Amino acid sequence: MIPEQGQKGEEAFDINKKLEGLPIEIRLRAIDRLKVARLRHNKRLWTRILLVIALIGPGILVMVADNDAGGVITYAQTGSIFGLGFFIPLMILMVPTAYLVQEMTVRLAAVTRRGHAEMIWKRYGPFWGAFSLGDLVIANSLTLVTEFIGITFGMSIFGVKPLVAVIIGITFISTVMLTLRYHKWERASLIIAFFNMIFVPLVFFAHPDWSLVAKSFLTWHISGGISTLFIYVLLANIGTTIAPWMLFFQQSSEVDKGTVPEDIGAGKRDTFVGACIMATVAICIIVLTGTLVFSTGHVGSTASTTSYNIAFILSTISKKIGTVPVELFALGLIDAGIIAAIALTASTSWAVGEAFNWPKSINLPFLEGRKFYIPGIISMLVAAAIVLIPNVPLGFLNITVQVIASIFMPAALLFLLLLVNDKEVMGKRVNKRWENVSIVTIMIVLVSMSSLYGLSLVFPHLL
Numbered sequence: 001m002i003p004e005q006g007q008k009g010e011e012a013f014d015i016n017k018k019l020e021g022l023p024i025e026i027r028l029r030a031i032d033r034l035k036v037a038r039l040r041h042n043k044r045l046w047t048r049i050l051l052v053i054a055l056i057g058p059g060i061l062v063m064v065a066d067n068d069a070g071g072v073i074t075y076a077q078t079g080s081i082f083g084l085g086f087f088i089p090l091m092i093l094m095v096p097t098a099y100l101v102q103e104m105t106v107r108l109a110a111v112t113r114r115g116h117a118e119m120i121w122k123r124y125g126p127f128w129g130a131f132s133l134g135d136l137v138i139a140n141s142l143t144l145v146t147e148f149i150g151i152t153f154g155m156s157i158f159g160v161k162p163l164v165a166v167i168i169g170i171t172f173i174s175t176v177m178l179t180l181r182y183h184k185w186e187r188a189s190l191i192i193a194f195f196n197m198i199f200v201p202l203v204f205f206a207h208p209d210w211s212l213v214a215k216s217f218l219t220w221h222i223s224g225g226i227s228t229l230f231i232y233v234l235l236a237n238i239g240t241t242i243a244p245w246m247l248f249f250q251q252s253s254e255v256d257k258g259t260v261p262e263d264i265g266a267g268k269r270d271t272f273v274g275a276c277i278m279a280t281v282a283i284c285i286i287v288l289t290g291t292l293v294f295s296t297g298h299v300g301s302t303a304s305t306t307s308y309n310i311a312f313i314l315s316t317i318s319k320k321i322g323t324v325p326v327e328l329f330a331l332g333l334i335d336a337g338i339i340a341a342i343a344l345t346a347s348t349s350w351a352v353g354e355a356f357n358w359p360k361s362i363n364l365p366f367l368e369g370r371k372f373y374i375p376g377i378i379s380m381l382v383a384a385a386i387v388l389i390p391n392v393p394l395g396f397l398n399i400t401v402q403v404i405a406s407i408f409m410p411a412a413l414l415f416l417l418l419l420v421n422d423k424e425v426m427g428k429r430v431n432k433r434w435e436n437v438s439i440v441t442i443m444i445v446l447v448s449m450s451s452l453y454g455l456s457l458v459f460p461h462l463l
Contacts, residue, residue, distance in 0.1 A: 025361035025369075032183050033258045040262075055266040056273075057186045058253035061343060062102060062246050063274030064193040067281045068340030069150020070143060071240035072199070072333055073310050074402050075282050078233055079289030080313050084212045085221040087237060088290075091282045092217075094241040099275045100438050101242050101413065102250055104420045106267035107429050109254030116251040118354035120415050123425070132415055133355045137379065139244050139408050140348045142401045144383030147344065150337035152387055153310060157330035166384045173341050173380060177349075178373060182256045182362040192339045196281060198332040203284040205325040206317075208291040223294075231453040232403060238446065239406030241278065245347045247412055252350035256361050261429070289313055292320050345376030352376075407450045410443045417443075 039051040078087050105116065112119060117136070121129030148166060155165035176188055215221075222230055250271075259267055293316045318326045346362065352375040353360030359369040366373060417439050420431050431439075 025359070025363035028181055028183075028363040029256070029258045029361070033260070036258075036263075052266070055263060056270045057190065057257060058250050058259075059102065059106070059267060059270030059272070060274040060277065061186070061189055061193060061253065061339075062250040063098065063271070063278040064196050065249075065340045065343035066098070066241060066243065066246060067196055067278050067336055068143070068147055068240075069154075069333055069337035070146025070340075070401055071282070072285060072336045073146070073150060074236050074240050075285035076289045076293075076310060076313050078237060079286040079291075080293035080316075081229070081233060082223045083290040083294035084208070084287065085216050085219070085223055085290075087233075087286055088213060088216045088283055089220055090234075090237065091241075091279045091286070094238070094282075095272075095275045095279045097442060098242050098246075098278065099272050100435065101416070101442070102246060102271045102275075103268050104416055104431070104435075104439075105247055105251040106254055106259070106271060107264055107426065108416075108420055109251045110259045110261045110264050110267065111426055111429050113255055115255050115350055115354040115360065116248045116416075117351035118360075119251075119419055119425075121355050123419065123422070124415070128415070129355055132412065133351055135408055135411060136244055136248055136351050137348060137375075139405055140344050141379045141383055142404060143243070143245060144341060144344050144380055145386050146401050147337040147341040148384045148387040150333045151341075154330040154332075154334035154337065157314070157327060162388055166388060169338065169341065170380060170384055172338060173345060174377060176342055177345055177362070177376065178366050180362070185362050186253075186257065189339060189342055192335060192342070195335040196332065196339065197277070198328055198335070199281045199284050199288075202325055202328055202332070203288045205321045206288050206291040208287050213287060228453070231449060235406045235449050235453060236400075236402035238449070239402035239404070239409070241282070242409055242442075243405040244408050244412040245344055247416055248351045249343055249347035252347070252354065252360070256350070256363070264429075289317070292317050341380060345380050347376075348379050349373055349376035403453075406446055410446045410450075413439060413443050413446075 036051065036054050039047050039054060042048075108114075108116070108119065114122075117129070117133055120132045148169060151169040152162040152165040155168070156162065160168070176185060180188055224230065254267060293313050314326050314329060317329070349372050350360055352358070353372045356371075358371040360372055361369065364372060417431070417436065420426060421436065423430055
């Protein structure tokens with residue numbers, strides 16, 4: 001029931017009575033919005049703090065979940081292959097890049113009250129709707145594989161067998177997804193996401209040469225020069241910081257949260273803070289492995305397969321600074337896999353529900369919203385099964401998935417750009433010219449890098 005808080009008892013009763021006639025997912029969302037409205041109109045300091053806490057969520061979640069298990073492994077591989085150089089300042093550059101992309105989903109959600117898949121389906125028809133949905137489901141399923149790589153490997157550090165690790169992961173993720181309504185799901189996810197910060201203090205165990213870190217911002221040095229391997233790892237790093245699932249997840253999450261135009265400013269701040277956290281964690285991991293693992297094997301332009309192997313990377317760290325940092329890294333890897341798997345399963349469920357006009361809210365009980373929950377759960381089960389296949393090259397598979405995400409991204413960005421520039425949809429909240437120029441530039445860079453990598457495979461001596 002809605003608390004009265006200054007309203008007449010009869011008026012409060014009327015509100016509750018009206019809400020009871022609504023579908024459960026809309027009723028719960030309305031209750032959350034009424035709480036936010038009351039906080040917004042109370043000017044006391046403590047109430048303002050509570051308002052800030054109430055409005056954070058999707059932006060931080062999408063960015064921290066972007067530092068998923070696959071991302072953590074990719075950053076660790078990047079540091080071990082290329083050391084302290086180009087990829088450290090690149091991560092700073094990815095803050096405004098990721099923010100510009102994700103900020104558009106905040107505006108779309110607030111103005112349209114529709115998820116990303118639903119907007120594409122209704123605005124551009126079934127063909128393009130199916131194309132974008134297929135793009136997302138494939139990318140999500142592949143990315144979920146990397147999450148279970150992280151979960152199983154992280155738990156193996158503590159002696160947990162892969163099958164048991166997979167069962168624990170599936171059970172935990174399913175419980176969060178199926179038993180919590182949106183508000184509690186978001187709060188639980190934020191608590192899990194907080195532990196992603198474990199990688200920040202880890203970097204100090206390595207005692208890096210901070211002058212070399214600072215120098216990387218001046219020189220953007222590429223160990224081994226521009227090569228096919230460099231383009232491959234560059235694509236992987238871009239793919240792990242901006243990915244198709246992020247667009248679908250944040251827009252749908254903002255809709256399920258009940259974001260309205262008045263909340264756009266808060267949504268932007270939420271997203272920017274999340275982007276800063278994402279870059280901080282990424283840099284710490286690259287500095288950690290760039291300090292301890294780089295040059296251990298034959299790395300750089302002629303990296304050996306050990307450079308991709310997370311077991312080799314952690315073994316090297318253990319030999320140099322002990323087992324405690326490795327155990328903390330493993331805990332961070334498990335946490336990264338879990339928070340990202342929660343986000344990815346929700347992203348798949350939201351997108352499928354929106355595309356086929358099925359129920360599409362985490363506020364729904366399982367039996368009533370089973371069509372919503374099942375697609376995400378199935379994609380998670382398939383990904384977990386792939387990880388258990390013997391002799392799968394998990395390190396190489398992980399970085400390849402990130403490359404695929406970067407190749408898929410331009411098409412996803414194109415739909416986003418078209419929607420956010422549609423005046424009939426967005427009214428006065430369409431993109432400014434500089435925003436369009438920035439997004440088109442990002443798309444051109446992605447297409448150019450993908451094309452260059454493809455050419456380097458066909459013509460190995462091109463680079």
